[in-house]
Amino acid sequence: MTQQLIKAMTAAIDxxxxxxxxxxxxxxxxxxxxxxxxxILTRAFxxxxxxxxxxxxxxxxxxxxxxxxxxxxxxxxxxxxxGRIAPLISDLNRGRNLALILDHHVAHPATDPQVHNLxxxxxxxxGDRDISASTTCYLFARTMDPANVDLAHIAAIGAVGDGFYVxxxxxxxxxxxxxxxxxxxxxxxxxxxxxxxxxxxxxxxHLLLEALARDLDILGAAGYLDNGPDxxxxxxxxxxTAMADQMQARFKHVQQKAFDAEMVxxxxxxxxxxSHIQWFHVHDRFAPMGxxxxxxxxxxxxxxxxxxxxxxxxxxxxxxxxxxxxxxLPLQAVNISMRAPAPLEDKIKRGTARALNTxxxxxxxxxxxxxxxxxxxxxxxxxxxxxxxxxxxxxxxxLFEHETASE
Ligand SMILES: [Mn+2]
Numbered sequence: 001m002t003q004q005l006i007k008a009m010t011a012a013i014d015x016x017x018x019x020x021x022x023x024x025x026x027x028x029x030x031x032x033x034x035x036x037x038x039x040i041l042t043r044a045f046x047x048x049x050x051x052x053x054x055x056x057x058x059x060x061x062x063x064x065x066x067x068x069x070x071x072x073x074x075x076x077x078x079x080x081x082x083g084r085i086a087p088l089i090s091d092l093n094r095g096r097n098l099a100l101i102l103d104h105h106v107a108h109p110a111t112d113p114q115v116h117n118l119x120x121x122x123x124x125x126x127g128d129r130d131i132s133a134s135t136t137c138y139l140f141a142r143t144m145d146p147a148n149v150d151l152a153h154i155a156a157i158g159a160v161g162d163g164f165y166v167x168x169x170x171x172x173x174x175x176x177x178x179x180x181x182x183x184x185x186x187x188x189x190x191x192x193x194x195x196x197x198x199x200x201x202x203x204x205x206h207l208l209l210e211a212l213a214r215d216l217d218i219l220g221a222a223g224y225l226d227n228g229p230d231x232x233x234x235x236x237x238x239x240x241t242a243m244a245d246q247m248q249a250r251f252k253h254v255q256q257k258a259f260d261a262e263m264v265x266x267x268x269x270x271x272x273x274x275s276h277i278q279w280f281h282v283h284d285r286f287a288p289m290g291x292x293x294x295x296x297x298x299x300x301x302x303x304x305x306x307x308x309x310x311x312x313x314x315x316x317x318x319x320x321x322x323x324x325x326x327x328x329l330p331l332q333a334v335n336i337s338m339r340a341p342a343p344l345e346d347k348i349k350r351g352t353a354r355a356l357n358t359x360x361x362x363x364x365x366x367x368x369x370x371x372x373x374x375x376x377x378x379x380x381x382x383x384x385x386x387x388x389x390x391x392x393x394x395x396x397x398x399l400f401e402h403e404t405a406s407e
Contacts, residue, residue, distance in 0.1 A: 001124035002139075002173065008123070009143045012100050012116035019098045021075040023051040025068075029080035029133070030056050030220035030229050030290060032161025032213035036134040036154045037079040037102065038229075039236035044141035044148050045077075055325055056220065056229035058290050059372050059382065060085060064329055065092055072096045080133035080158075083107035083119035084372065090115045102140055104133045105373055120173070130172035134158025138177050153181035153200060154236050160198055161213035168195010202239030212240075215248050222251035224290030225324055251289075258286050259297055267306050276399045277392055278307060279314035281334075291319040295337035295380055302339040309343040312356070314395075316388050333369075334388060336360070337380040345377055354402060363394035 024045045028038035034056070042052050057064070060081045068076065069092035076099040082089060083103030090112035093099055099115045101107075104127030107119035118140065120131045138155035141148035159174035170178050178198065181187035188199040188206075198209040216235065219228040228251060235244050262270075262282055271280050286293040294317035302313055319333045338356050340348060347353035355376035364371050367390055369383035383391055 002120075005118065005120055005123040005125070006139065006143055008116065009118055009140050012118060013140075013144050015098055015114075015116065016075065016100070019075055021073055021098075022049065023053060024075045024077055026052060026054045027057055027060070027076065027078045027081065028054065028229075030058055030224055030232075030292070031080070032216035032220070032232075033133050033158035034080035035216050035220050035229060035232035036158035036161065036236045037132075037137045039233045040134060040137040040141050040148075040151050040154050041077055041079060041102070042233060043151060043154075043237060044137075044144055047145065047148070050075075053325075054230070054233070055323065056224070057081060057323065058221075058224065058292050058319075059335075059370075061323075061329065061331060061382075062088065062370055063331055064323060064326070065089060067329075069093050069097060074098075076100070077102065079103065079137055081105075081372070083117065083121060083127075086110040086115060086117040086119075100140075102133060102136045103127075104131050104136050125173065128162075128164050129166065130174065132159040132162045132164070132174055134161075135173050135177045139173065149180065150184065152177045152184065153186040156181050156187055156198060157200070157209060157213060157216070157236055160209040161216060163213075165195060168192070170196070170198075200239075205239050207240065215240075215244075218248050218251050218255070219244070220290075221292050221296060222255045222289045223247060224292075225288045225320060225322070226251070227324070229324070255289060255293065255296075258289065258293070259300065261285070262297060263301065263304070266304075271306065273308070273311070274392055275396050276311055277314050277395060278311045279316070279388075279392055281316040281388060283316075284318045286317055287320065291317050291335040292337075292380070293317065294335055295378070298337050298339040299378065303342050307341050309341045311341075312344065312395075313339045313341065314392065318385070319382060331382075332385050333382045334385055335380060335382050336364075336388070336391065337378075339378060348376060354399060359395050359398045359402075363391055363398055366394055367391055 026041050028034045074097040079102040083105045090110045095114050101117045103119045107121040110117040121127050125131050135155040155177035190197045200207045216232045219232040294315040298315045316334045348355050356379035357374040360379045361371040364381040371381040
């Protein structure tokens with residue numbers, strides 16, 4: 001499995017070396033895994049003498065990809081995003097640019113020979129257990145140059161950030177990378193009652209990896225439009241600094257204030273009830289934070305007393321029409337994020353209620369929206385502004401059809 005992946009990586013690296021461009025555009029996600037992936041690729045390509053242009057994305061917006069792939073001769077690398085949409089990227093590219101995808105989400109093969117989808121999901125590895133995007137990037141970097149083995153500890157940051165453990169421990173390729181970092185004296189593993197804890201040892205710092213990953217999530221998400229992602233990448237490469245701590249505290253404060261205000265609003269009747277779904281819209285009240293804040297809000301507060309425990313929760317947030325470092329992008333879209341209160345979550349796990357990924361993407365498709373990563377208990381998609389109520393109605397329709405069909 002891993003052998004096949006390394007073979008495909010070797011072919012992609014050959015293509016990179018034959019490609020005339022000496023500038024690489026790295027598109028990475030904004031959570032701890034995406035930031036550490038961006039950091040590993042930055043270092044690996046820098047060492048090969050490439051000029052680096054990093055773009056941090058909350059989602060791989062088709063509108064953005066369309067513009068990006070209008071160019072010719074460019075070198076693009078996507079990480080922690082885009083594995084699933086390799087066919088779309090292939091259609092947009094049509095041989096004009098060289099594109100590499102180092103994601104670990106469920107993937108589809110590329111259909112353009114100039115698009116190399118190196119998502120381990122296509123090589124028999126499980127992205128929600130065996131390998132994070134950061135570990136995928138680490139394998140890629142090591143294949144490019146064995147000297148990049150010194151980036152193993154950064155792979156561990158992303159693996160812990162995504163939080164995929166078996167019995168509380170990193171496994172498979174994630175574990176191999178973590179043990180390599182231990183061998184180099186950059187990581188310490190301590191056994192606990194429930195598994196393991198991981199500590200990162202930068203020159204004079206001893207950081208609990210889980211806490212570092214949560215800090216990176218805040219830098220990347222709450223600080224998305226305010227240079228948080230670049231600071232996150234820097235922290236991955238060089239460790240924490242007073243400036244990083246200050247920035248993170250500032251973003252956390254903004255987030256807390258916005259979340260508290262929204263809770264008051266919902267308690268005072270801001271929540272709309274429908275047959276199966278309770279929903280609300282924060283419009284631009286979470287600005288200037290990124291559009292994934294609505295997911296963080298739903299996740300944090302899904303068990304609040306005012307939510308009906310038997311209904312799905314849906315929150316909408318306007319997506320900013322701006323991509324940091326790229327500029328204006330008229331998306332005119334809203335992000336919807338969904339969760340379930342604990343009692344409904346239990347029913348989904350037992351199979352007596354429908355999982356979010358069985359109806360949100362379908363309803364989104366019917367309205368011409370865009371879905372990327374949807375899971376059973378957490379899901380998000382995007383649709384055009386003004387279609388919010390239609391989307392709720394469409395989902396209720398699917399859920400109702402299911403009910404009557406199973407009666
Ligand atoms: Mn990831």
